[in-house]
Amino acid sequence: MALKRQQKPEWLCRKCPSGRGSLCGALMRGETEEQCPVRQISHSAAPDEVIYSRQAPADDVFAVCQGWALRFVQLSDGRRQNLAVLLPGDLCIAALFHERLHFSVEAITELRITRFSCADVKKRVLGNARMLELLGKACAAEQRDIDERAVDLGRRTAEERVMGLMLSLVNRISGHRLLPNQHHAFPLLQRHIADLTGLTHVHVSRVMAEFRNAGIMTLSKGLLTIANPTEVEKIARLT
Amino acid sequence: MALKRQQKPEWLCRKCPSGRGSLCGALMRGETEEQCPVRQISHSAAPDEVIYSRQAPADDVFAVCQGWALRFVQLSDGRRQNLAVLLPGDLCIAALFHERLHFSVEAITELRITRFSCADVKKRVLGNARMLELLGKACAAEQRDIDERAVDLGRRTAEERVMGLMLSLVNRISGHRLLPNQHHAFPLLQRHIADLTGLTHVHVSRVMAEFRNAGIMTLSKGLLTIANPTEVEKIARLT
């Protein structure tokens, strides 16, 4: 199953080819710039593999090049909360200024990341207004996302949370135009969704069944199909 | 009542006097540094006054000098989630790299803040490794706090959430040593606590009554008394 998830889609980065305007791209090019090289190293992980662990000191930050990952916290009694989904092109810069991580990171699909030396990133950002701006924007986006998650968890119903999550992810992977009955490669399992939305996988199953029966959207075998975008927006996007 | 809350304690900044190692202090001193002045302006607000509004473009960031504030989101149907409590010495730097805010900020007590020009802060950070480090650490602390809130909201019981909130706040205001039966000036009302923990004020009242009856802690008229620190830690700090 895990292997199946990995094999079909490529999960490639949409930002790398174009490159402009992304911190991730700027850092990668940064390696070759003579005045401020950024040491970097590519790394792969298998589905469900934990690549960063809470409490571990990390002296690099990373960008996702291919595949999906999760930032999460697991309590000692087993309760787990997923904080964010990391897609290709996303940076996880929390480690830049933390001495110890307060979260872990786990691969959902087969994953390829690039690790950048913290010290080098800081050095490179320091003299470079554009880099600082990109770094700041990345932080801001990360904060916006987690703030939105907190609002979901605190004040929205199960339906709204699930729908909001799906919609935000589809928007991120498909570039903001969603057509009826379009298929999207979507590797999150119901247990991932449950831990993102603060629900149990049983209840996620019920909510998804409800959406399916209402002809709104279907998630099956790694494929998400949105039949009724209008309805999706209506349920998800109460601002 | 609102006035009462404001009058008794001073809510002064513990960081300003000492000054070292805080971004807030560094920015304030930054005004007088000839090469990189940071324009700043002091500002006051009354209890319950909204000082930043969602969707508004902000071209300054601010530090809390005196009083308590809340960062929050309010949905169009009235549901509200408080994202963070801002104490004296805290910076709210989210606006630095957001073009529009996705949250609002409201005074809890009588409030004094200092606003710093975004452009000046960026300029000042750009050339100064120590400032960059301080800014990064401030961001990291902000992220850590909201991540912890998300875990609370998603995966902890009402008792754990309330206790965790109280404990984290007491730690922040009292500098990490809590003695039995010590009183702490504590301006949060039950409705603030409810919107921080994702509960209703009715349920917060029940939870607080439970703690009070168990002889663990009491909150009354702006005074928080922790009778049994051990028990507080036990309930709150399941990592």
Next chain:
DNA sequence: CGGCACGTTGACGCTAATCAAGGGGAGTGG
């Protein structure tokens, strides 16, 4: 005095958790 905000308490109901059983697909080993 009346009005209002805050807190408290009780009765009731709903949302989502828990417990449990079973189906289906994929991989494994005989």
Next chain:
DNA sequence: CCACTCCCCTTGATTAGCGTCAACGTGCCG
């Protein structure tokens, strides 16, 4: 090839936690 296991999903029955509604007490203020 089939039996077996494991993981993921589904569905039903029951329960618990928290929300909702409502009433009331208190302190403050006009």
